[in-house]
């Protein structure tokens with residue numbers, strides 16, 4: 001049984017490669033509606049996938065975390081739930097056992 005208290009540290013440790021595997025597993029379309037651009041995963045200078053943290057106005061202790069994709073033409077952004085990626089990685093590991 002996974003310890004959910006590790007979710008913060010483990011989400012911070014998710015790599016570019018793991019997010020790209022997730023995008024591929026769910027066939028997240030990379031073509032943008034603007035028809036002239038492609039979405040790509042936004043990375044930090046150290047190649048870690050960039051995280052957005054959006055606070056819940058109903059609960060000051062709660063933040064929603066997202067990895068995000070950005071269109072290289074129009075700038076449209078697509079957000080991917082970081083907790084969903086975390087869950088997928090955990091489930092995938094269990095399936096491998």
Ligand SMILES: [Zn+2]
Nearest residue numbers: 032034071074
């Ligand atoms: Zn676009």
